[in-house]
Amino acid sequence: MANNGENPSPDVGGKTVKLKADDGEIFEVEEAVAMELQTVKSFFDDDGVSYDTVVPLLNVSSTALAKVIQYCRRAVELRAKSGDDEGANEKAREEREGLEAELVREESDEGIKELILAANYLNIKDMLSFLCRAVGDRIKNKSVEYVRRFFVLENDFSPEEEERTRNEVAWAFEGVDAD
Amino acid sequence: MGASFSVLFLGPIGLNGSNGSSGSSSLQPKPSLGDLPESCVALLLVYLDPPEICKLARLNRAFRGASLADFVWESKLPSNYEVLVREVLGELPENLGKREIYARLCRANSLDGGTKKVWLHKSTGDVCMSIASKGLAITGIDDRRYWNHIPTDESRFCSVAYLQQIWWFEVDGEVEFPFPMGTYSLFFRLQLGRASKRFGRQICNTEHVHGWDIKPVQFQLWTSDGQHAASKCFLSVSGKWNYYHVGDFVVDNSNLATKIKFSMTQIDCTHTKGGLCLDSVLIYPSEFKERLKRF
Numbered sequence: 001m002a003n004n005g006e007n008p009s010p011d012v013g014g015k016t017v018k019l020k021a022d023d024g025e026i027f028e029v030e031e032a033v034a035m036e037l038q039t040v041k042s043f044f045d046d047d048g049v050s051y052d053t054v055v056p057l058l059n060v061s062s063t064a065l066a067k068v069i070q071y072c073r074r075a076v077e078l079r080a081k082s083g084d085d086e087g088a089n090e091k092a093r094e095e096r097e098g099l100e101a102e103l104v105r106e107e108s109d110e111g112i113k114e115l116i117l118a119a120n121y122l123n124i125k126d127m128l129s130f131l132c133r134a135v136g137d138r139i140k141n142k143s144v145e146y147v148r149r150f151f152v153l154e155n156d157f158s159p160e161e162e163e164r165t166r167n168e169v170a171w172a173f174e175g176v177d178a179d
Numbered sequence: 180m181g182a183s184f185s186v187l188f189l190g191p192i193g194l195n196g197s198n199g200s201s202g203s204s205s206l207q208p209k210p211s212l213g214d215l216p217e218s219c220v221a222l223l224l225v226y227l228d229p230p231e232i233c234k235l236a237r238l239n240r241a242f243r244g245a246s247l248a249d250f251v252w253e254s255k256l257p258s259n260y261e262v263l264v265r266e267v268l269g270e271l272p273e274n275l276g277k278r279e280i281y282a283r284l285c286r287a288n289s290l291d292g293g294t295k296k297v298w299l300h301k302s303t304g305d306v307c308m309s310i311a312s313k314g315l316a317i318t319g320i321d322d323r324r325y326w327n328h329i330p331t332d333e334s335r336f337c338s339v340a341y342l343q344q345i346w347w348f349e350v351d352g353e354v355e356f357p358f359p360m361g362t363y364s365l366f367f368r369l370q371l372g373r374a375s376k377r378f379g380r381q382i383c384n385t386e387h388v389h390g391w392d393i394k395p396v397q398f399q400l401w402t403s404d405g406q407h408a409a410s411k412c413f414l415s416v417s418g419k420w421n422y423y424h425v426g427d428f429v430v431d432n433s434n435l436a437t438k439i440k441f442s443m444t445q446i447d448c449t450h451t452k453g454g455l456c457l458d459s460v461l462i463y464p465s466e467f468k469e470r471l472k473r474f
Contacts, residue, residue, distance in 0.1 A: 116215070116219070117215070120215065120216070120219045128219070128222065129222070132219075132222050132223040132225070132226055133226045135223055135226075136223060136226030136227050137226075139227075139235075140227060141231070144234060144235070144237055144238060147235060147238060148238055148239075151238075153238055153239050153241075153242075154239060155238070155239055156240050157237075157239065157240065157243075161240075162237065165236055165237050165243050166237060168236070169233035169234075169236050169237070171233075171282045171285060171286070172229055172230045172233035172234075172282070172285075172301060173233070
């Protein structure tokens with residue numbers, strides 16, 4: 001298939017795929033990397049869709065798409081490095097975790113939200129997992145109001161629903177434990 | 180949706196600030212995280228602990244829905260929860276959601292005629308167990324010159340065993356239970372002095388306390404798979420309940436019930452000892468060991 005683990009530049013030979021972000025910017029990506037995006041993979045799994053077709057990704061900004069591609073490119077490279085050797089596997093796993101930590105560390109709350117939406121829309125399981133974990137860390141132990149502002153959410157409960165929900169989860173705040 | 184409404188008419192508030200040009204040139208309002216499907220929110224909730232998940236259930240309908248997702252709670256329940264449910268809750272209705280199962284297991288469920296209580300630690304899902312003084316084999320318990328059961332609200336079991344005085348002090352117990360895999364610590368919950376309420380205030384009467392500073396008390400535990408732990412210490416008056424750590428044991432196979440025996444003894448018959456309140460034995464996940472020792 002495409003050039004796994006070799007020169008990451010899209011200009012080198014091998015099959016590539018064109019992805020179009022919401023502002024019209026086109027990204028040319030190696031096929032193996034593009035297939036990490038399950039949404040893109042499904043697009044081409046349809047009969048009769050030629051690999052020259054530009055994939056329109058209406059819900060993804062070019063900033064987000066650039067980061068997604070960068071991550072997936074590295075992920076594909078690292079996966080190629082691991083195999084039967086436990087030592088190599090361990091090293092690849094550590095590198096991947098480092099990559100994820102770096103991506104997350106640099107992102108503002110807005111940036112991370114945008115990436116989650118992109119990873120969800122593009123259906124990239126691993127990326128969505130570590131992004132969710134990162135957001136989880138950011139909202140842990142914060143107030144309900146803080147989280148509501150973080151996600152820009154409306155409280156769409158009726159007063160009765162709100163009361164009912166409060167009662168449903170009251171058990172989680174009762175003091176049964178000894179410590 | 181509140182967020183997209185604001186993008187259309189008021190500008191990209193709280194959304195993609197870094198991509199200004201594309202934000203204003205696109206006619207489509209940018210999706211906000213409020214538009215995330217429930218399954219995605221549920222994936223986020225997996226990374227939080229149960230009390231956090233329940234707190235966020237009150238955010239809005241989508242979060243409430245996501246907080247009910249079975250796969251979220253399956254990741255929190257002990258791996259052998261089906262066995263635990265049978266043992267602790269008995270038969271359950273067929274379609275009970277996993278969140279409800281977790282909630283019910285978190286209650287202090289009574290077993291063995293009320294002599295034991297079992298519950299899941301809310302935050303971690305680890306099993307905790309408390310064994311009442313009435314569930315222990317106390318030498319001389321039937322002789323009111325030595326021991327008496329006194330009612331009190333300082334015990335989960337509403338009653339503690341009070342020792343007036345005795346030569347041969349021995350308390351034994353055993354339990355067989357399908358503990359999930361992990362490391363557990365065993366404690367005796369004790370207080371030197373007789374607890375009572377006078378005029379609504381808690382009082383600790385240390386009148387009969389004696390004999391605990393002469394020789395130490397021995398604590399031991401054994402498991403049916405050959406583990407053994409022992410410790411000893413002198414008991415002292417602190418005016419409050421203390422958890423005395425006996426030792427730890429490891430469960431590495433949750434398919435079999437673990438059988439544990441434990442004991443507390445001071446059988447040096449050259450001196451009497453007394454003035455002790457014995458509440459219960461506690462089996463607790465070891466990660467909280469230090470917290471309990473500080474009590």
